[in-house]
Amino acid sequence: MPSSDLMEKIVSLCRKRGFIFQSSEIYGGINGFWDYGPLGVELKKNIKDAWWRDMVRNPPLGPNGQEITMVGLDCSIIMNRKVWVASGHASGFQDPMCDCKETKKRYRADQLEVFSGHPEVNPPLMYAFIKGDEESLKLAIKKAEKAARAAGKKFTQPVHSVSYMTLAKNADARNQVVGPDVEVPGTLTEARPFNLMFETHAGAIKDDDNLVYLRPETAQGIFANFKNVVDSSRVKIPFGIAQIGKAFRNEVNPRNYTFRSREFEQMEIEFFCHPSESRMWYEYWRDVRKNWYSTLGIRSEKLKPREQTPEELAHYSVGTTDIEYLFPFSDEHQELEGVAHRGDFDLKAHMEHSKQSLLYFDEDAWNRDAAGRSTNSFVAWLKGNPSPEEVAKYQFIPHVIEPSAGADRFTLAVLCEAYTEDKAPNADGKLEERLVMKFHPRLAPVKAAIFPLVKKDGMPEKAYALYRELKAHFNVQYDDGGAVGRRYRRQDEIGTPFCITIDGETMQNDTVTIRDRDTLVQRRIPISSVLHELRTLIG
């Protein structure tokens, strides 16, 4: 099946069964925002709970078999504006853009360069090209050559170029600039800031003083609280702080269903360690995170860890691995999670901007090396002018490994992964198309459905009693409508892994059948062991 058709079917099912709706749909919707319906919210909650349990409460053992310390955090979405100045988002997110009035193309103004044409050509013109784009530069040179020839001059190579930004404010200068994709000057607009952070105002008066941003990532709340956590919770390096929460980016063009939304939820860990161990922890988290997706049923051929090339890496990063999934809407793998080695970039930036010390003192290391030292006081020891390398063994800015996962993206991947069309026998034993969502039992929004085989002879009452017992422990459904076959199929379509049926034999000996969604196989078990059985199966 063509992948776009498959994606449409998934979107359709999500709407029909109440996984995902378009936000404010009755008013015509709003681009880039989505609502999770009754089943979607269960699915996403199961995903977040699985992450929290597997990464925060009970993370895998470390590289040397040691326990890992992880704590959680839930920060406010709106923070002091200075946080975003320190992180670089306040400037980095305000990309200046300029438009070409002729071609309607839009360029990042800071990526446009201009050079002057032949100095004796009148009127004097400048030619714009896209930085780093050979074709664009060649084209601009060609245009300059042509203009020079027409004036009887010869233009060879631009002597030097400057950023368009340096003259974009000056209308006269702009009118001399020939845009990258036009022949005539004066079609480029001035550079306008293009802010990718949502803005609002804290306080009733709307002015520049109380301008605040909706966080574009959850990470900075963790860095801003690094000292609070260290001081309050007895954690020792290495340790991680985890957070699940909403983040907002005013994306230029939200696309591909929920994949690129303007409001989304992140599941982030900032793992703090000694600089000398950072590579080991980077590799640890890269592998742990990749494996996590596999244990929740993502097939390995769809999942691809991709180490970023040196050119792609952010300037501060020692290494980043994108964990990518092959969604049906694309021929290429798309990012589910980035595991980034961020060095000391973030804590250092916050240290500088906040003027607060975010240095970590490793008391264990200090005490371990006590023998052979004349003093036990670190402050006193520092007065002896130890080498920076010596000091850094005990006091340092921790390095950070950041596994940052998109909860909505993984939810979408789970939906895509689960979507299956197979064959199942009908009442006559003939195979018919079946639509089944093969969710991992841990993630399935409904864990089990309880049916009376028919609506008589006390079966509904018995089934309902079992339902009442189970719903204290799991999200379960009771259904007595129509033929049992139809009820099985309904549950298949929402991915319920187990169906329990009360039949005539139940009324005799208190056993029920439990039917497996994927194999259709039924087993008979005592009604008293259903709860325990489900616990074992769901994990």
Place this chain on the structure above:
RNA sequence: GCGGGUGUAGCUCAGUGGUAGAGCUCCACGUUGCCAACGUGGCCGUCGUGGGUUCAAAUCCCAUCGCCCGCUCCA
């Protein structure tokens, strides 16, 4: 942001100026002893939204919004 396509019931669609339809789904009752059975009855649309043309608009025109595809963007 630009260009192209598209929008009628929960779903799939029919309806080219003259009383908004079909199948499926869904609900109720009956029937039904294991994989979308059957019977009867029922719910559901101011045709994406707002204007305009017309005696009359789902249908023609304009605008707008959403979705899809391609470009652009993705710190």
